[in-house]
Amino acid sequence: MVDYELVDTGRGARLERFGAHVVVRTHPAAMGEPRAPDRWQEADLRYDRDRGWSGPGLDEARSGWRARLADLTFEARPTDAGQVGLFPEQAGMLPWLRKRVSDTPTASVLNLFGYTGLVTLDMARAGAAVAHVDAARPTVAWARRNAALNDLEDRPIRWLVDDAPAFVAREIRRERRYDGVVLDPPTYGHGTSGKAWRLERDLEPLLADIRRLLTPDGFVLLTAHAEGIDPDDLGLRLATVVDDVEVGRLELTATSGTTLELGAYARGSGAS
Numbered sequence: 001m002v003d004y005e006l007v008d009t010g011r012g013a014r015l016e017r018f019g020a021h022v023v024v025r026t027h028p029a030a031m032g033e034p035r036a037p038d039r040w041q042e043a044d045l046r047y048d049r050d051r052g053w054s055g056p057g058l059d060e061a062r063s064g065w066r067a068r069l070a071d072l073t074f075e076a077r078p079t080d081a082g083q084v085g086l087f088p089e090q091a092g093m094l095p096w097l098r099k100r101v102s103d104t105p106t107a108s109v110l111n112l113f114g115y116t117g118l119v120t121l122d123m124a125r126a127g128a129a130v131a132h133v134d135a136a137r138p139t140v141a142w143a144r145r146n147a148a149l150n151d152l153e154d155r156p157i158r159w160l161v162d163d164a165p166a167f168v169a170r171e172i173r174r175e176r177r178y179d180g181v182v183l184d185p186p187t188y189g190h191g192t193s194g195k196a197w198r199l200e201r202d203l204e205p206l207l208a209d210i211r212r213l214l215t216p217d218g219f220v221l222l223t224a225h226a227e228g229i230d231p232d233d234l235g236l237r238l239a240t241v242v243d244d245v246e247v248g249r250l251e252l253t254a255t256s257g258t259t260l261e262l263g264a265y266a267r268g269s270g271a272s
Contacts, residue, residue, distance in 0.1 A: 003068045004088050007042075008256040010034035015254075018076050018084055019067030021045050021057050025082055027260065029227065035256040047082040066149070070094055072121055073149045075142065085116045085142065089250040089262045090184065093221055094122050096267060097182065100219040101126045104179045110171075110213065112164040112183040117143030119182050121152055128180075129156040135191045137161045163191030165202065168209045180219045181210050187226040199226060204237060211241040211271070218242070219269035223250060231264035242268035 005017040009030040016023050024043045034040060044057030064077040067084075070091045076084045097119065101107045107128040111120045114132040116139060123130050124147075134140050140161050147153045160167065164183070171178075183206070189197045210220065220242050224234060235247035245268035251261045 004086065004091075006088070006252045006254040006260060007039050008034045008036040008254050009258040009260050014260055015040055015043060016088075018086065019065055021061055021065060021067075021076070023047070023084065029261050030258075032258070035254075035258055039256070045078065047078070049082065052080070053078045053082075069118065070122060072118070072125075072146075074116065074118070074146050075149065086118065087115070087184075087225075087262075089252050090118050090223065092250070093223065093265060093267075094119070097123060097180070097219075097221060098126045100180055100269065101128045104217075107179040108177075109180040109182065110168075110178045112168070112181065113185050114143060115139060115184070117146045119184075120157060121147060121150055123180075123182075124152050124155040124157050125150070131158045131160060131178075133160045133162050133164055133167050135161065135163050135189070163195065164197075165206050165209070166191065168206065168213060172209060172212050176213065177215050178213050178218060179215050180221075181213065182221045183210070184223045184225075187224075199224065204240075207237060207241050214241070214271060216271050217269060218271065219267070221265065221267045223263060223265045225250070225263035229264045231266065234264050234266040238266040238268060241271075243270040244268045 007015040010033050012030055013024050014027045014030050022042045023045045025047045026049055045055040047053050061078055064075050067074055067076045109123045109128045110131045112133050114120050114134045120130045120132040140159050144159055187199045222238050231247035235245045239245045247266045250263040251259055253259050
């Protein structure tokens with residue numbers, strides 16, 4: 001089974017291999033000319049925001065296939081939003097998270113906006129008890145299938161279909177505490193109640209509540225994929241929750257040598 005590979009970027013698109021399928025997807029930040037133009041002919045799946053999915057591999061891909069990332073196996077499939085079930089740039093955050101978990105025996109981790117479970121499964125594999133929260137029931141079911149693919153379904157994972165801010169508020173009332181919180185909020189979206197989420201409006205209140213959930217030496221990883229987001233701005237927001245904040249850009253380097261920017265991160269530990 002072939003692992004994930006960012007093959008090349010350019011002309012407003014990204015070329016990636018997810019297991020057996022090679023995928024082209026539009027991406028406005030992919031500027032410049034491709035460095036490996038011949039490789040683009042390998043693509044059997046293409047996604048365009050106006051036309052959706054196409055390609056000779058589409059019929060087979062709709063039923064799902066397997067791809068590996070961070071030594072974990074995932075179910076991949078094309079979605080209406082142009083995703084395939086993995087955000088590969090998140091894998092670069094996993095070594096930092098594993099170190100935090102290894103420093104805290106029996107660590108409890110809250111993974112908000114958990115999607116299909118990359119962070120959840122890696123943290124569970126590292127020995128943490130994880131609460132996985134996502135507002136989309138089909139996505140949580142997808143994450144549970146990924147757990148089964150990796151023989152992790154018996155690990156201490158709570159699978160929760162819930163609105164992230166509402167769940168955090170209830171956990172505060174229950175006086176529950178976590179050693180770490182990971183959140184990868186969308187720029188905009190809707191919770192289980194249908195209430196709209198807006199990153200600019202809703203992130204700060206959520207971080208204020210997360211501060212009340214953290215143990216004194218707890219850690220937080222905040223990532224965001226909004227186009228043009230400033231890592232320093234993200235860091236200033238997180239500094240209200242934890243100390244020793246470090247920031248950076250989420251990016252991937254293609255085998256062709258091009259670099260693709262995909263957002264920003266801020267992370268730190270210890271109550272602010």
